[in-house]
Amino acid sequence: MVETRAQIIATIGPASxxxxxxxxxxxxxxxxxxxxxxxxxxxxxxxxxxxVRAAAxxxxxxxxxxxxxxxxxxxxGDGHSYDPAATALLTQEDERSIEFGAALGLEYVALSFVRNxxxxxxxxxxxxxxxxxxxxxAKIERAVALQAVDEIIAAADAIMIxxxxxxxxxxxxxxxFTEAALIKKATAAGKPVIVATQMLLSMVEHAEPTRAEVxxxxxxxxxxADAVMLSEETTTGKYPVEAVAMMERIVAAAxxxxxxxxxxxx
Numbered sequence: 711m712v713e714t715r716a717q718i719i720a721t722i723g724p725a726s727x728x729x730x731x732x733x734x735x736x737x738x739x740x741x742x743x744x745x746x747x748x749x750x751x752x753x754x755x756x757x758x759x760x761x762v763r764a765a766a767x768x769x770x771x772x773x774x775x776x777x778x779x780x781x782x783x784x785x786x787g788d789g790h791s792y793d794p795a796a797t798a799l800l801t802q803e804d805e806r807s808i809e810f811g812a813a814l815g816l817e818y819v820a821l822s823f824v825r826n827x828x829x830x831x832x833x834x835x836x837x838x839x840x841x842x843x844x845x846x847x848a849k850i851e852r853a854v855a856l857q858a859v860d861e862i863i864a865a866a867d868a869i870m871i872x873x874x875x876x877x878x879x880x881x882x883x884x885x886x887f888t889e890a891a892l893i894k895k896a897t898a899a900g901k902p903v904i905v906a907t908q909m910l911l912s913m914v915e916h917a918e919p920t921r922a923e924v925x926x927x928x929x930x931x932x933x934x935a936d937a938v939m940l941s942e943e944t945t946t947g948k949y950p951v952e953a954v955a956m957m958e959r960i961v962a963a964a965x966x967x968x969x970x971x972x973x974x975x976x
Contacts, residue, residue: 776820
């Protein structure tokens, strides 16, 4: 397997929550694990952390863990959105989750629905309060965050372009251009940037992605993304290992065409 510059992030869920699958994903190119704290229980999270640590040890490979916080969200049918009435970034559940991550030595915390640099400092203060070492990833998924994106990038350790919720905040046809602009800004600031949401979504049901999805992943890498993320593909999909392997193949091909490029690794 060719070692790629850009990193592959995979979310652990029912389809991948076994030592065997995590170890196979690690062998296929997995670099970072995301745990979605919006849906899992404390017991499941502890099991998942132990599983990832064991897989990393077996592969003799560093696999950092990102805890993705729910933030002030409300349920909307089968989906969710941020709570417009919320005045604070961190809910009580977020605080408990940060404490959990600190106790287990998790490496990253992804803050949902950030609005400005002050939100980043709120998250950082919570990490410090519980004696944690988690670095802060700011999820860019609100229009208000785009208005303050320069200060957010400066304050955070990395950003995530969360295209799902961001797509609810702007016309869908504007998403590719916003993505490109955010990658450019983060790269200029020397901060890692993650592109997320529906990158290989068809692989939830199929063993191969669509040609459009392959192009989407390759484009993100060619634009300078430092990591690309799998969500449903590895949480509920039928082909979690194959999705990681395919992502790795696309990233490797894009990097061959891209040529030498300075990384901003997570």
